[in-house]
Amino acid sequence: MQWRQWGYVATLCLSLGMASTGVNAAGPALAPDMVQALESLQQRMQDNASESAIDDAKSAAERLQGGNRADRWARALFLQLAATGEARQGRDAEAADLFRQARRIDSVDADSRQRWLNQEARLRLRAGQTSQGAQLLERWLEDHPDDRDGLWLMVQAQATQKQWTQAAQWVDRARRAGDMDADRRRLAASVYQHAERYDAALALLDDQLQSESDDPQAWRRAAALAQRMQQPGLAAALWEAGWRRGALAGEDDLERLIRLHLAGGTPARAAEHLETAFEKGTLSRDSEHRRLLAEAWTSARAHQKALSAWRALAEDTQAAADWRQLGELAYGWGEWSTAIEALRQAREQGADPARTWLLEGVSQLESSDEEAAREAFEAARDAGASQAEAWLASLDEGDAGKAPDVDASPKAPTPQTPSDTP
Structure with a gap:
């Protein structure tokens, strides 16, 4: 995972200098010429942090290795200066190694050791040494539990390693x-989502929607999260709210809104959006959109609107499947004349003759046309419909109620649930 993936980049607050008056105060007293050398090198680092200044700091630290207590303290200070220069040159791993050397020198006071531990941790994280950096940062936070930047940096480190449970626990501490600014809120919500703490994630996204209602990505993330929580109705409601606010706009967002309504149990709203889009010219009246409208009205069980939509689609496509869908819906809803017409059209376009003749026969019988019904059942029998003989027998006996039922429940193709990717 790249460091910037979450949209949150931790600020590395590196202490790049040291006050000349604090050189002796922090550790053993240094000779005046040593203080002067340190202060001179410090000034060179502040002015330029050139390669020569970095090399001079390293050389000075090397010369002091193995000296007395004051020499070891001065060595640590030279290593700090060298680390500062390396960091300014963008060589984070090298800078971290120098801070590590400095903090492990026995003459270093506790405060300096802690400060350099913190700097090493942040540099290792920035250098991509995430596991090592996180371990060091956790040590720092044990003694500095109120370091807000450090806490959020720890969240990022755990997220980078995809340690979602641990990352969520650090989010709890950081909160x-x-x-918690907007970037941190987004990071926290994403961590909670990956840790499957969906309620906490949605609560954060809801807060974000209140403060950033014009941000389309905030609405998309909230709707996607609702889908992952297996709440398609909530996802549709969130997308609808974003659409009404104007944060979500355009053909793609409209189509997703329609499909979310279909998946979320509000198909009539999906159909209304489609019809409005047709009127305004936002969406074309192509076969795909016409079929979506027909499916929506069918799911909403709006009989006349559904039948009208399927008829318009079938007349446009002349597809056997569309005529048959119209015929079976009309049959299931008792619209016998529509069923007869559509089933004939479906058969002419190549639909299964056995079933279409059988359903037409029942429709003719329900329309009180026994002669037409008998002809249809005979054609169904000749086409291989196993129930046709029973219907014919019932006609001969004058008791159509003894014939078997024909299953033709009004159904539309199940709409595809939209992806929950924002």
Whole structure:
């Protein structure tokens, strides 16, 4: 995972200098010429951090290795300066190694050791040494639990390693410490989502929607999360709210809104959006969109609107499947004349003759045309419909109620659930 993937880049607050008055105060007293050498090199680092200045700092630290306590303290300070220069040159791993050397020198005071531990941790994270950096940062946070930047940096480190449970626990700590801006809120919500703490993630996204209602990505993330929580109705409601606010706009967002309504149990709203889009010219009246409209009205069980939509589609496509769908819906809803017409059209276009003749026979019988019904059942029998003989026998006996039922429940193709990827 790339460091910037979450949209949150931790600020590395590196201490790049040291006050000349604090050189002796922090550790053993240094000779005046040593203080002067340190201060001179410090100034060169602040002015330029050139390669020569970095090399001079390393050379000075090397010369002092193995000296007395004051020499070891001065060595640590020279290593700090060299680390500062390396960091300014963008060589984070090298800078981290120098801070590690500095903090492990026995003459270093506790405060400096802690400060350099923190700097090494952040540099290793920035250098991509995530596991090592996270371990060091955790040590720092044990003694500095109120370091807000450090807490959020730890969240990022755990997320980078895809340690979602641990990352979520660090989010909990970081939130208690406060100071959660928009970037951190997005990071926290993403971590909670990956850790499958969906309620917490949705609560954060809801807060974000209140403060950033015009941000389309916020609405997309919230709807995607609702889908992952197996709440398609909530996903549709969120997308609808974003659409009404104007944060979501355009043909792609409209089509997703329609499909979310279909998946979320509000098909009539999907159909209304489609019809409005047709009227305004936002969506073309092609076969795909016409079929979507027909499916929506069918799912909503709006009989006349569904039949009208399927008829318009079938007349446009002249496809056997579309005529048959119209015929079976009309049959299931008792619209006998529509069923007869559509089933004939379906058969002419190549639909299964056995079933279409059988359904037409029942429709003719329900329309009180026994002669037409008998002809249809005979054709169904000749086409291989196993129930046709029973219907013919019932006609001969004058009791059509003894014939077997024909299953033709009004159904539309199941709409495809839209992906929950924002």
